Amino acid sequence: MRVQTLLRRATGLTVSKSVAERAVRQRMERTGQTDSEAYLDTITPDEMTQLVELVVVPESWLFRDPQAFYATVELVKERWSRGRTTRIASIPCAGGEEPYSMAMALRDANVPKQAFSIDAYDLSPACIERAQAGVYGRNAFRAQDVAFRERYFTHVADDAYRIDEALRAQVSFRQGNLLQFDTRAMGKQYDVIFCRNLLIYFDKPTTRAAIDTLSALLADDGMLLAGYAEVPSFCQHGFAPLQHRQAFALKKDDGKPPVPAPAPAPVAPLKKPALRSVPPSPTPAPALAPVRATPAAPARTRPVSVPAATAAVDLLAEARLLADRGMLREAGEQCHAHLARAPEAAEAYYLLGLINELAGKMDLADDYWRRCIYLQPDHYEALCHLALLAERNGNHTAATTLKARAARIYQRRQATGQ
Ligand SMILES: C[S@@+](CC[C@H](N)C(=O)[O-])C[C@H]1O[C@@H](n2cnc3c(N)ncnc32)[C@H](O)[C@@H]1O
Structure with a gap:
């Protein structure tokens, strides 16, 4: 279907026919158009952005799958003890819930702010706007323990909490499409990348392209945090699991030291080169x-x-x-x-x-x-x-x-x- 193809090209997202059709209908109502072919024929970049806003899934919450943040805190502390700063990216960041959770976890661990930087990107301009505002309702506080709300948020209205200004200032938000990042210009500029719950919306070639981009952005000794269902895709495209409990952490698979398998096989793997009991590499x-x-x-x-x-x-x-x-x-x-x-x-x-x-x-x-x-x-x-x-x-x-x-x-x- 034409609109699904247009959306895939613009975002990488595989959108169902019904969702795509509903989005077009909504935009046609808004813009007063009556013919869907004519709407698609004359779609401008701005209108495309509006259409995309209706199909993205900006579902996120604070301290979602929290072990990823704790694994990163450990890494930042370890690097800082060697005088090294850590550059962290959250791609995609939705409404900022993920990068702010990172900032809170680092503050909780008393990590000095000069030890790290946090950049956060999302395709959706509306998400970036929400993230910059830093105001959240009860949906964002779905974690088991929400004691952090008392420490880092101010109750500003019924069901609205604003994040602490100093934390807000620690995250740089930018609108961006992961699939269009200029990796040559950017280089391997991140030591830690969160890319959680995005690849699940991509088809196979797009998943591959996204992982190649992430690999180009990540330092060779960097850590990538994935969504749990995305770990096998990363393992098939040049990444290997790191053993952080429930963090879904990966590193670039350089074939060097044997990576501890997420689930040790009954027979211990031999030192390399060896038949590995970790998930298969791409080739x-x-x-x-x-x-x-x-x-x-x-x-x-x-x-x-x-x-x-x-x-x-x-x-x-x-x-x-x-x-x-x-x-x-x-x-x-x-x-x-x-x-x-x-x-x-x-x-x-x-x-x-x-x-x-x-x-x-x-x-x-x-x-x-x-x-x-x-x-x-x-x-x-x-x-x-x-x-x-x-x-x-x-x-x-x-x-x-x-x-x-x-x-x-x-x-x-x-x-x-x-
Ligand atoms: C389900 S949220 C994930 C947010 C967060 N990482 C988490 O796990 O809670 C997916 C986000 O991906 C964004 N997105 C979709 N396609 C993208 C792309 N090509 N580049 C960057 N962000 C994208 C959407 O706007 C949406 O906010």
Whole structure:
């Protein structure tokens, strides 16, 4: 539909037909137009802005998913102890709830204001105006603990609270479309970026473009805070999870020190290069290519002998070791040996999936990962691999469902500290 395409081009947002049509109807009523084609033919940039205001979802509240703010406080303090300031960005910031929460958390932790800066952007000029005003009603105070309202807000009217002026001055608000940021001019200017609850409204190519932009804006040692359902998308596009409980924090995946997986697999990952138990990178095969290129140590050119008394789990550890050395056939054999003893070992199927992926046998990989999640429905890594595979095969609906399922598991594990 034409208006949906126009809106996607202008904002990146995937807007449903009914929402798009309703927005056009509303604007036509306002502007006195009667023909929707004529309205769209003559739409000006200003009118487009008005139309966009009707489709954005500026849903936010103060201290939403608060662990992200506490993880950032720790990072700012640590950097400040080394004399380094921290540049923080909130993209998108909606009505300012997120960047102000950040400022409050830093104030609560007695972090001096010269230790950080906070920039906040949103596509919607109306959101930026609200953010700059800093006045909030009860919807903004949905957090479990709202004691901060007493500390940082003044009750100015019935259901209206204004934020402390000094906090307001700590945040620089700007209107901006993430997809149109001039990353060349801006450079890697942020140490921490909050990009929460935006990618969920984007289609796959737009998600990719947005993540590329965020990556270009983030310092190489920076931290990115995502919405919980967005973690798998970041993991598929060059980011790796950081272990901050319930913060949904990520870093650029430089392949350097092994990133602690959000949910440790039963078999501990080996040091790199190794089959990883973290979510898949965008191009798993190249990432693992060094494994194949690494010449196998002479002592390992024949199958590893396994003592009779070896516990079943050791077979899997051996299988990982063999696969990491490029000995895929032997690794597969160890997995099957393990399955002969423990036919319901989901981890063995997961590993067989990785081994077949390395061998380029994607159908088999898909089959093994499916068996894995049949046996263990909350196997996060297998779900992420299956989502990636579905996407590569053009099956976007399945990919979305799998990603959402993986995200739910990720969230649950973070919540329980598993
Ligand atoms: C659901 S809010 C998220 C706010 C906040 N990050 C949070 O998690 O509470 C989504 C916001 O994204 C903004 N937005 C949509 N498309 C955008 C784009 N291309 N660039 C920047 N902001 C955008 C909308 O205006 C809306 O305020």
